[in-house]
Structure formats: C-alpha cells, structure tokens
Amino acid sequence: MPKPPKIPESVLVVIYTPALDVLIIERADRPEFWQSVTGSKDRIDEPLVETAVREVAEETGIIVGGPLVPFDALIDWGELIEYEIYPVWRHRYADGVTRNVEHWFGLEVPYRLEVQxxxxxxxxxxxxxxxxxxxxxxxxxxxxxxxxxxxxxRVRTSAEPVSPQPPSEA
Known part of the structure; x- marks a missing residue:
C-alpha cells in the first residue's frame, strides 16, 4: 500500500545546549545536507507540539518529557514561515502542492547528548x-x-517572572 501524501505543515526543532551548541543531522537521501530536526504532521489535527515531540524522538532518540529532557524544555517559538518545497521532494506531497508551512521550536538539552x-x-x-x-x-x-x-x-530569560522581594522592615 503506498504511503499517503505528506501534509504540507511541519515543524523545525532547533536542539541546543546551555552553551549554545546545536545538534545538526545529515540527510540520508542527500549527503552533505545538514539540518535540524524537521518533520510533517502525521494527521491534519495533530497538535504541533505532538509533531515536534514525535519527530525529535524518531530522528534522534531524545525523549521530550523523559528524565534528561523535561517537557518544558521544548518551547514553541511562535514563528512560522512558508516556503517553496524543493522540487526533489514534491513527489511526497499531493499533486500540485508546492508550498509548506513550517513552525519553529527550540529544545534545550542539558549537554551534548548521544543521539540514536x-x-x-x-x-x-x-x-x-x-x-x-x-x-x-x-x-x-x-x-x-x-x-x-x-x-x-535573552527574551525568554528576561520574560521570566521576578520573584517577590521580602517586605522591608520599617
């Protein structure tokens, strides 16, 4: 049975350490094409966070919500872009589909994790x-x-709530 066409809505997950080391992975179908974790929704109603968590696990073996990487380490950056799908990959989509919408996420891991x-x-x-x-x-x-x-x-750090100050003694 042939695979159903890909849904032209995807996630990009930038995986990084506190030292700002970033994980990139090389595509099997295109040597020397390095990228972050990416992947399309499996179904139209799949929440984007679910897509991101699934793609990270599938492509790297990193489990979001596991002991090393808590669920709140995954941040929806609230940014999306639309781009033209490279012609070499259009056959994966329904006829006539040439554009994809990509949603950006960040995932902080504690250090350079081993990847599967x-x-x-x-x-x-x-x-x-x-x-x-x-x-x-x-x-x-x-x-x-x-x-x-x-x-x-920087924006995330500056947006974190400030803890209340103890009352001053009069």
Whole structure:
C-alpha cells in the first residue's frame, strides 16, 4: 500500500545546549545536507507540539518529557514561515502542492547528548557551536532559526517572572 501524501505543515526543532551548541543531522537521501530536526504532521489535527515531540524522538532518540529532557524544555517559538518545497521532494506531497508551512521550536538539552539516528532518514550528526551549525545547514530558514537562538534565549530569560522581594522592615 503506498504511503499517503505528506501534509504540507511541519515543524523545525532547533536542539541546543546551555552553551549554545546545536545538534545538526545529515540527510540520508542527500549527503552533505545538514539540518535540524524537521518533520510533517502525521494527521491534519495533530497538535504541533505532538509533531515536534514525535519527530525529535524518531530522528534522534531524545525523549521530550523523559528524565534528561523535561517537557518544558521544548518551547514553541511562535514563528512560522512558508516556503517553496524543493522540487526533489514534491513527489511526497499531493499533486500540485508546492508550498509548506513550517513552525519553529527550540529544545534545550542539558549537554551534548548521544543521539540514536533513524538510519533511513539520517546518516550522521554533529554538535557544533551555533554559528558553525548554522553555516552547515543547507536551508536558509534553518540557518535563520539557529542564528536567532541567542536573541530568543535573552527574551525568554528576561520574560521570566521576578520573584517577590521580602517586605522591608520599617
């Protein structure tokens, strides 16, 4: 039975450490095409967070919500882009589908974790400082997402609630 066409809505998950080392993985179907974790929804009504958690597990073996990576380490960056699907991959979609909507997520892991690749999808992985990881990515949108990492972390840190001050003694 043939696979159903891919849904043209996907996630991009930038996986990084507190030191801003970023995980990139090499595509099995295109050697030297390095990228972050990406993947399409399995069904139209699949929540994007569910897609992100599933794709991270499938492509890297990292379990979001497990002992090393708590669920709140996955952050929906609230950014989406629309791009033209590369012609080489259009056969995976329904006839006439040429554009995809991609939603960006960040996932902070405690350190450079060992990764279990899905061999039919990826052949190698690297942990690199974020600027070097961005430079290796074949996709300009993936590069942009990685290069925004320091700014996104500053915004997240500054948006965290301030703990209340103890009352002053009079």
């Amino acid at each position: 690749l899905a061999p039919r999808e990826h052949t190698a992985y690297q942990w690199l400082p974020y600027e070097q990881a961005a430079a290796r990515c074949f996709s300009s949108s993936n590069r942009d997402a990685i290069l925004q990492l320091p700014r996104r972390l």
